[in-house]
Amino acid sequence: MMEHASLRAVPFTDVTINDAFWSGRLQANIEQTIPYQYEQCKTTGRVDALKLEWKPGDEPVPHIFWDSDIAKWIEAASYTLATKPDAQLEALLDEVIALLASAQQPDGYLNTHFTVVEPGKRWTNLRDAHELYCAGHLIEAAVAHYQATGKRSLLDVICRYCDHIAQTFGPNPGQKRGYCGHEEIELALVKLYHVTGERRYLDLSAYFINERGQQPHYFDLELKERLKQGEKDRLAEFHRTVGYEYNQSHKPVREQVHVVGHAVRAMYLYSAMADLAWELQDDTLKQACERLWADLCEKKLYITGGIGPSGHNEGFTRAYDLPNETAYAETCAAIGLVFWAHRMLHLDCDRRYADVMERALYNGVISGVSLDGRKFFYENPLASNGQVHRQDWFECACCPPNVARLLASFGNYIYSQREEEAVIHLFVQGSATLDLGTQKLSLKQQTRYPWDGEVRIQVDPEQSARFRVRVRQPGWCRKATVRVNGEPVQPASERGYLILEREWSQGDVIELTLHMPVERVYAHPQVREDRGRVALQRGPLVYCLEEVDNSSDLDALLVPQTADFTQTYVQDLASGAVALSFEAQRLEADGPSLYRTERPRTSMVQVRAVPYCLWDNRSPGEMLVWLREA
Incomplete structure (x- = not known):
């Protein structure tokens, strides 16, 4: 049994943020980024593509991953509604969701490109075509929208789609034994399982994870079939150079030792592996994640929390290859690292995961969006000759809505909870309500972090009780002092967390001083x-x-x-x-x-x-x- 398997995140809906460092960013995300990104999706044709009116010769041609951009915008907007009701935004969401629902096919299939542009090629190129990747983002959008509004308008559509996917893929006769070339659906299905309670969605996620990298290799089989149908492999030379390491299908996941290939794909895969390790109490997946984590942090991680030095494969190369001016360090990859670190933190409440999560959040993630919320970096180099600048938008626009959905749910990453224990990972001014099993607990942080290391935490249980408060001492901090109600204490430390266990009453205060030199x-x-x-x-x-x-x-x-x-x-x-x-x-x-x-x-x-x-x-x-x- 994993020691911290019962640890779970405090949802962002139970967290309020009033912080000198973060509040301006979060406000810009709500007021500027999310509306601006909808306008970009509208003017570039992404929204109207859902009407399925495209005909050969029309421009622009709906791209294979346009649906994912819409989905991430829905997710970000839904998170915003959960904490800041907005009738106009909710009506706009209803409008876009109605378009998505109208695009669903009678058998449940839902993909704009393969419905109107290449209708005869459904599920024929899982290696490159992003169908399951887009489905994954639609799942996450549906979950977010349902949790924010209680409406099933998108959730029911996506459940039908996932049931179609479950009928199509699997180990049984007549099913395709495939999986996506761009991982994402695996972690999304776990979220769908949480809100529906339907075990088949968790089982489908486990199938995709367990099947990956098995022999005979599915991507070889589907390519052979495409060639037999007279198609050309347009990416043959690229895949010859990058191999199956590119999409982490070179080995079964439990045999993988080195972080390889496309960085975003890797992060989403490892996040799903950590999810399943937690859900299924699977130590083999946990151990694989730990090996991969060590390889990343010891040999392939930029000081900014950026990952993936190469633009050729948008990902990893060899150990210690960390160029500065040519660093790719895609914004989406740093966001994926936050997702993975957060999940590892709930498998094993260890500071090393929270330290990397914090490093990425405060450096490599928010560098990806301007302070006004309307310009974006795709790549995040560590040196520039003056020619690198944020852009208004991208043809491949995965990063802007990814930043938006992370910032809109930022409160998820601050606290965790379990029976008789509250855990503080990040120092962000605001408050949170935690569930310790027997009662609710309110925590209030006052701090100017990261500008200084003074943190005041007020602990307010409903009733006086004995429980633990676990507070991270960051790895960068060589010296920390703690006072409880003005009295110095020397708490025990476990895996980088200070453990304060006592009888707590309303109004008790923890004062944490983190020594913060240059x-x-x-x-x-x-x-x-x-x-x-x-x-x-x-x-x-x-x-x-x-x-x-x-x-x-x-x-x-x-x-x-x-x-x-x-x-x-x-x-x-x-x-x-x-x-x-x-x-x-x-x-x-x-x-x-x-x-x-x-x-x-x-x-x-x-x-x-x-x-x-x-x-x-x-x-x-x-x-x-x-x-x-x-």
Whole structure:
């Protein structure tokens, strides 16, 4: 029996957030990002494609993954309704859902592209065609909409679709023994099982996970059939170079040791594996996840929480291959890492999972959206020559609505609960109501985190009782002090969490002080691009230099080993942020000679570093995370 298998997240609907760092982001998501993304889906034809009026020769042609963009928008908008009722938004959702329902075929099938563009090719190219991937996002949208509104208008449609999928796929005679080339439906089916209680959806998820990578390889079989029908394999050369590692089907999942292939696909697969490990108490899946986690964090994780260095496969390459200027680090991949880390945290309440979740959230995820909520990064490099900027939208628009749905449900990631235990993972000002089995518990956080490390937690049980409050001491924090009702305490620590067990009464207060100096961070020596370089981190935030603060040619700056870092709260930087100032050496050019025998002259200059998540929100220019060290 897994020790923490009963641990479950506190839903975001039971959490309120009033936080200096996050509230502006969440407000922009509601007021700007979600309405803006609907307009983009409308003007680009994604919404109208649901009318099934497309004819050959019409432009634009409904793409194979357009349905997923609509689904993620529905999910984000539904999460918003759950915490902020809006009659106009709810009516718009009803309108889009009615279009989706009208697009469903008599047998339950629901996919815009394969209904009007290639109607004869349903389920013939699972490797590349994204049908089950789109179905997965539709499932998540339906679950979110039902939970937010209580309406079954989309849920019933999607249950019909999933029943069609369950009839189509499986190990029985007459069924296809396939699975999707882009994982997503596996984790979505677990969510559908939770809201419906129908075991067949959990079993279907387990089937897709267990069948993956088995021999004879399904993708070989379906390709052979397509070639026999006279089709060409348009992606033959690409798949020859990336192999089945690209979609993590190179081995059965329990035999996989290394994180490989397309990063987003990997994160969604591992999330589903963790879900099933929790639901089925399957230690073999848990152990596989732990092996893969170790490989990622020890050899393939950017300091920002970004993952996947290569644009060729939108994913992983070899160990320690972490280039900076060419880093792909897709926003969706960092979001997927948050999903996986959160699930691992509920298998084993260990700080290492929460630390990575926090690193991604505060750096590699929210860098993907501008402060005004209307521009987006697909790729998140750690160095830029000034040519990289957020875009209004993308032809492949997976990242914008993915950010929107994560931010709309951000409260999910702060707390967990189980009988007689409350767990605090993240430090975010606001309140939450937890269910400890025998009674409700209110927790209220007051903090300016991550700008400082002072956290005040008020504990208000309905009745005085003995229970545990587990509080994470972040891995970046070398020293923490704790007081309860003003008295210093030295709590026990387990897997990076401080354990406070006592008789709690209304009005009790935990005061946590997390020592938060500026730290120099060095990469493993095998990360070639970072040799001789240092990154600056304060609390959970990774810092960078921007040209707007420091002039151009940032790579000519050298950080002295004796540099003294001044921390200043700057009110006009992103509505308030801590910037770091220090003196650095700048390499100077003496004359026009290309080469010389003398060491270059240096001058001392004042330098300012800002949080990486804020870059490219002011004047465009160069950016650098890993700095040369003198």
